[in-house]
Amino acid sequence: MALLTGPLPRVPVAQPDRPGGARSQNPPSVVALGGGHGLSASLAALRLLTTELTAIVTVADDGGSSGRLRRELGVLPPGDLRMALAALCDDTEWGQTWRDVMQHRFKSLDHVEGSLDNHALGNLLIVTLWELLGDPVAGLQWAGALLGARGQVLPMATRPLTIEGDVLTEDATGKLRSTTISGQSKLAAAGRNTHVNDVRLIPEDAPACAEALNAIELADWVILGPGSWYTSVLPHLMLPQLRDALCATPARRILTMNLATDTKETSGMTAADHLAVLQRYAPEMKFDVVLADPFAVGDRAEFESAAARLGAAVVFGRVGTPGRRAVHDPLRLATAYHDIFAGEHE
Known part of the structure; x- marks a missing residue:
């Protein structure tokens, strides 16, 4: 079997209609919000469709390497930000090498308690840039430039949240x-x-990152999810300034559902229950489209009714990887986003 090399193909998509009925053929400006592996999956798909891409990342992680750096240095937890940068790495040898460097974790010798054990090198690099520059946004911009990232990565707030x-x-x-x-x-x-x-952010009125608010205002499309529902998706709707920006933006809004609904965090919840959670915490937030894999939805009528209460139409698409693992496939997810961007679901 021949092995394909070189950059993955990009599919041109049109921007949504603007006042006057004009439709631009320039790459759409897309903002993706989330954290962890869910946001990485969304970015891996979106980077195939546009160069105008912004990731807005949760900053409440307190575990592992990120938690240690947060506690010891008082910085934003860098882990989810690192993963977003890695997902945006260019497909050249340079980009893929730096992706692996960013994701590399140190492992101490057996029976040795090393200070670097389980730290991701990318976390240390990001924190170094923050300390040198004194600005979390500028530090992420420098890290993105080093990696050749196809887009920018921003924190949802410039102080750690709990x-x-x-x-x-x-x-x-x-x-x-x-x-x-x-x-x-x-x-x-x-x-x-x-x-x-019940879930709360502490502090509940922390200021959102100004650059993130600006990106949301100027976006053509805003995409929330997939990701851990209470700890990666919901926080974006709990921070007042960010929620207000998401409600006010002229961009069209997509909610991407998870492939697995009954997790440790969402035990016993259906797909419709997930939508009800968002409506409970942000009743003023509306979506245009809810994207879901049909295998992750039990009662379709109940799910579509819950989506309608959010103002959204449901688009079903096979977006998971073949097999039994609940992991989004970048190419399938990119195809689904492309069709939504192009209005093929209407």
């Missing part, structure tokens, strides 16, 4: 008990037989 949630847990007698869990890493691993009842 996610706190009330979790209902069923005890041995069958009674529900409420426990408050503080921290993204703990909340994301709340476990089976639990139900996240």
Whole structure:
């Protein structure tokens, strides 16, 4: 079998209609919001469609390498920002090499407690730039330039945030008990037989990143999700300035659903329940399209009704990788986005 090399193809897409009915053939300006592996999947697809791409990333991570750097140095957690940069790396040998460098994790020798153990080199590089430049946005711009990133990466806020949630847990007698869990890493691993009842950002009124607000205002398309629902997707609708910008933007809005709904964080929830959570926390937020893989939705009528309450039409598309793993396939996801951008779902 021949091995294809070189850059992946780009598919030209039209921007949405603007006042006056004009439709531009320039690459659409797209803002993608989320965190972790979900945002990386979305970026890996979108980078095939446009060069005008901005990632807006959650900054509440408190686990692993990011958590250690946050606690020890008082910086933004760099991990999700690093993953977004890596997803935007160019397809040249330069870009792919730097992607691997950014994702490389140090591993200490057996029986040695090393200070670098499990740190990702990209996290250290980003924090170094922040300390030298004194500006988190400028540091990410320099990191993106080094990697040849196809787009820019911005934090949702320029100070670290904390996610706190009330979790209902069923005890041995069958009674529900409420426990408050503080921290993204703990909340994301709340476990089976639990139900996240309430989620809060601390501080709840932290200022959003000014560059992120500007990108949302100027975008043609805004895409939220996929990702951990309570800790990567929902926070963007909980930060007041960011939520207001998402509601006010003239851009069209897409919500990308996860491939798996019953996770440790969302135990027992259906796809429709996921939509209800967003409506509960941001009732004024409306979407144009909800993109979902048909295999991730049980009751289609219930799901479409929930989407309609968000003002959205549902587009079903096979966007997962072949096999049993719940992972988005970049090419399939890019095709789905392309068709939505082109209005082929209407």
